Amino acid sequence: MDATTAPHRIPPEMPQYGEEHHIFEMMQTLLEQLLIHQPKEPISFMIEHLQRNNDNVPKIVILGPPASGKTTIAMWLSKHLNSNLITKDNLIEEEFSHQTEDVKNYYQMTKTVPNELLMKMIQTRLNESDCIKRGWILDGIPETREQTLMIQSAGVNPKHVIVLNAPDMVLIERNLGKRIDPNTGEIYHTTFDWPHDVDIQKRLTIPEGISEVETAQKLLEYHRSIIRIIPSYLKVLKAISADQPCVDVFYQALTYVQSNQRSNAPFTPRVLLLGPLGSGKKLQAGLLAQKYNLINIPDSVIMKVLSQRLKQQDAIKNGWVLHGFPCHLDQARMLDSVGYKPNRVFFLNVPLDTIVERLTLRRIDPVTGERYHLMYKPAPTMEIQARLLQNPKDMEENVKAKIDLFYRNCTELEEFYEDAITLNGDQDPYTVFEYIESGIINPLPKKIL
Numbered sequence: 001m002d003a004t005t006a007p008h009r010i011p012p013e014m015p016q017y018g019e020e021h022h023i024f025e026m027m028q029t030l031l032e033q034l035l036i037h038q039p040k041e042p043i044s045f046m047i048e049h050l051q052r053n054n055d056n057v058p059k060i061v062i063l064g065p066p067a068s069g070k071t072t073i074a075m076w077l078s079k080h081l082n083s084n085l086i087t088k089d090n091l092i093e094e095e096f097s098h099q100t101e102d103v104k105n106y107y108q109m110t111k112t113v114p115n116e117l118l119m120k121m122i123q124t125r126l127n128e129s130d131c132i133k134r135g136w137i138l139d140g141i142p143e144t145r146e147q148t149l150m151i152q153s154a155g156v157n158p159k160h161v162i163v164l165n166a167p168d169m170v171l172i173e174r175n176l177g178k179r180i181d182p183n184t185g186e187i188y189h190t191t192f193d194w195p196h197d198v199d200i201q202k203r204l205t206i207p208e209g210i211s212e213v214e215t216a217q218k219l220l221e222y223h224r225s226i227i228r229i230i231p232s233y234l235k236v237l238k239a240i241s242a243d244q245p246c247v248d249v250f251y252q253a254l255t256y257v258q259s260n261q262r263s264n265a266p267f268t269p270r271v272l273l274l275g276p277l278g279s280g281k282k283l284q285a286g287l288l289a290q291k292y293n294l295i296n297i298p299d300s301v302i303m304k305v306l307s308q309r310l311k312q313q314d315a316i317k318n319g320w321v322l323h324g325f326p327c328h329l330d331q332a333r334m335l336d337s338v339g340y341k342p343n344r345v346f347f348l349n350v351p352l353d354t355i356v357e358r359l360t361l362r363r364i365d366p367v368t369g370e371r372y373h374l375m376y377k378p379a380p381t382m383e384i385q386a387r388l389l390q391n392p393k394d395m396e397e398n399v400k401a402k403i404d405l406f407y408r409n410c411t412e413l414e415e416f417y418e419d420a421i422t423l424n425g426d427q428d429p430y431t432v433f434e435y436i437e438s439g440i441i442n443p444l445p446k447k448i449l
Contacts, residue, residue, distance in 0.1 A: 094121075182205055282298070297325075328409040348423055348432070360396045
């Protein structure tokens, strides 16, 4: 565009298209891959990368000390996400399958492999078709700072890194009870996770290197290494306590890996606040408009006027927050059909008793126009109290009728806006605002299957 003609009027369809198709993130990823791999034919390289269409597959690293349960969590995530679990053992098993017995025995004794060979095995495995299509989970890799730098230099960038932690004494005690099923590789524990199947119980084996002294030595080595690994992954890292039931650890890990990282893409909020009368949506809309300079559009604006208002440049540039509209499915479809699709929708849930309390106790002073509330903001004098009037719309039967109408239409609206976020509106207004603000700033969470 010619800079001399600024300011430019950008059609509302352009930013919406960019957001829906993740254009900014796509270009950012392409640029990163070009700079990492520096191909001789950049156009062909970009075409091949786009044809892979794997930017959204799982790319996860799980780290943790011995006996923290990282392999169990990695296996469960692999099954749940239908992704590929990659461990040092299965990489080496595949690599050494054609080697001599002497080489295999050397690894079994030392449990070490040169970093260069490990890196070669990782790159080869990640370039196989199943990892490209379904993603990967690295269990316990990288183990050192040197491996971390080599992995990054090769362009292997995880989107989520999980670090499990627990007190050393808990880990030592846990390690002593570890048992392994040689047929499946599943890990069990004599106290916390003993199998019910008698056949499995009989074939369980005690792994090597789980004595108290050996575990303590491994923990010491882990603590020395992990503090040098973490700085490389700070932006994508989540620490989870492993000193809790394994199922709880799994669901925390699953919730994290199904979340999207914040993007640097330009984002113009288009916010819908829905909720029954008295849920506080007007107040929240005002707070959002005040802090983010969004255009606050009240529910009194009818569709034709609303369309004209949303076409104005300030609404396109700054974004908007609309509260109390749409009221039913037909209005939601109409709003969508004219091209004003919100990118954030919030439903504010408030108990009926709270709404009745908020609204039916409102009063107004006919002399000064000052508004009062019999519970939250009582009149300062008996004289003012005596002359306060109630708006007929705040009478209990009218309030309940409007609330009933909202909830009759609410189910269809929730189905239409399937990515909507539901919040408890029966809290301090600024607490509710913080939740709404977090929902706008951060990417929408993925649905847990």
